[in-house]
Amino acid sequence: MKSRRANPFVIGAFVVAALAALAVALIALPGRHWFERPQRVVMFFSGSVFGLQKGAPVVFRGVRVGNVTDISVRYEATTDSFAIPVMAELDDDAVRGLEGRFTHDDIGHALPLLIKRGLTAQLGTQSLVTGQLYVDLDFRSKPPGVLHGGEHDGATEIPTSATAFQALKNQLESVDLRKILDDLSQIANSTRTLVAAPELRQGLQDFAATARHARALAAVLEQRARPLTRGAEQAMASVGRAGDKVATAADKLGDGADKAGALLDPQGPVVTDLQRTLAELQRAGASLRDATDRDGPLLQQSDRTLRDLSAAARALRELARTLDAQPDALLRGRQPDAPPPATPTPEPAR
Incomplete structure (x- = not known):
């Protein structure tokens, strides 16, 4: 029987896959x-x-x-x-x-x-x-x-x-509760001592007596103050009447001021008429200045008239002298004037 050798590639692939699975598991574990x-x-x-x-x-x-x-x-x-x-x-x-x-x-x-x-x-x-x-x-x-x-x-x-x-x-x-309790106890003891002190009792009695005197004084003042109150009321009434009169006078003064304002209104009829009159007076003054001017036509016409009147007066004087010397001059006409008499020549001295 022949023994089979392990394939190194398969073993390596298995180890790599196991390590990769372990790494993925470690990373994927929550927390x-x-x-x-x-x-x-x-x-x-x-x-x-x-x-x-x-x-x-x-x-x-x-x-x-x-x-x-x-x-x-x-x-x-x-x-x-x-x-x-x-x-x-x-x-x-x-x-x-x-x-x-x-x-x-x-x-x-x-x-x-x-x-x-x-x-x-x-x-x-x-x-x-x-x-x-x-x-x-x-x-x-x-x-x-x-x-x-x-x-x-x-x-x-x-x-x-x-x-x-x-x-x-x-x-x-x-917070120190013991100290607070000790302070409260001291305050209570001081309050009891103050209440039981004879000075406080005497003070209360004096205060009651002072209150009685004050009530009596108030009653006296009330009796004496009644005439003063009536006099004050009458004075106030007089002041009120005087105030009414002053108010009436002020109203009249206001009405007068309103009327004066209406008269002096620049757009009112009075001021307009005054302005028109002043304008006419200014025009008349200008015309008078023009008429009285030395070179004006009025003075020149007056000079001519005076010269004519002077010439007429001379003619009338000559006519009067002629009629005086020749009364029939109007019928026969004017005769020539007689020659003036000859002036004798003085003889020479011998």
């Missing part, structure tokens, strides 16, 4: 990221974290983005207090989603950017029955997050903020 490194973070809480356990979810607005890996207690000598660091691992894809990038770059810079935008951690209750807690991440501005500081073995610190219930609880715990 597992075999080739990714989670982001380590730390959160410091100052109050009780009872109910928070390892493996508790770390969520962002209801979506699970990581798990709690370790819880411890640390004493702070500088402040004489205790801090509770809670370590957690966040999924790198979830951190990239919060930062807005979905690439496979380094996410070491993503968390600081988210913290600058206001990312803080608070403790939330998973169940009121069991009291289990979880870590709630969200962007909060009030109350502001608190950073612890210091080195945290390469983990990024996320600031923490107290819930509204925790803040109220811290305020109530900070």
